[in-house]
Amino acid sequence: MSTTKKIGILGGTFDPPHIGHLRLATHFAKALHLDALLLVPSGEPWQKGIDITPAETRLQLTEAAGIDLARAFLYLKIATQVGIDRMEIDRTGPSYAIDTVKALRERFGVEASLTWLMGADSLVALPSWNSWEKLSQYVNFAVASRPHHNLTMEVSSELGQFLQKHQTSDVAALEITPSGLIYIDESLNIDLSSTELRDRLKSSSRSTIATEQIPTHTLEIITNLGLYQ
Structure with a gap:
């Protein structure tokens, strides 16, 4: 058994967190045998508008989703600890992933395997991230495919070159490698987005939003606070 500390990172606006986030987290927690998984809500998501x-x-909302995620791990006997990290909220200025991964690398040390979890849509948009090519110096990437996202058609030439350099088909390699690898998982298709859920919560179909789409504790807070109306 590897003694390397294995940390998963799931960043995002989480506006709101949804079952897609939890499915992605659960899938990779199991596949990568993660010791811990950090949910990192962005403070100032500079690409998301105002x-x-x-x-x-x-x-x-993310803390509430973390409760449901931890319970899912317990039920599925996945020995991964769930943490909610507010570093991006506490950091002033725009939330850049590069600042987050540098801080996490400093926290966990040079030998830990740090893996940033994302959907295929985020991978396609990666070249728009601040200092994106430097991210692989600090973390691996585990990418879940999404319906209607054909990576072959959507990947830019610069991202294609990046993938040629870093992509691996061996998911186990991420467990023993601190950073620099990209694994694309074709077995998981997640077709939920926070944007679509916000639109539904603001529409007449709000009452049809169920716990199949938003975690139970998160939905309870949304309802109690009257959010997204």
Whole structure:
């Protein structure tokens, strides 16, 4: 058994967190035998415009989702600890992933395997991230495919070159490698987005939103606070 510390990182606006986030987290927690999985809500999501729920409220929603995720891990006998990290909320200025991965590398040390979890849509958009090519110096990437996202068709030439250099078909390699690898998992298709859920919560179909789409504790807070109306 590897003694390397294995940490998964799931960042995002989480406006709101949804079952897609939890499915992705659960899938990779099991596949990568993660010791811990950190949910990192962004403080100032600079690519998302101005119509964003306040950071402290999104943190509260993420903490609630973390409760359901931890219970799912317990039920599925996945020995991964769930943590909610507010570093991006506490950091002033725009939330850049590069700052987050540098801080996490410093926290966990040079030998730990750090893996950033994302969907295929985020991978396609990676070249728009701040200092994106430097991210692989600090973390691996585990990418879940998404319906309607044909990576072959959507990957830019610069991202294609990046993938040629870093992509691996061996998921186990991420467990023993601190950073620099990209694994694309074709077995998991997640077709939920926070944008679509917000639109539904603001529409007449709000009452049809169920725990199949939003975690139970998160939905309870959304209802109690009257969010997304």
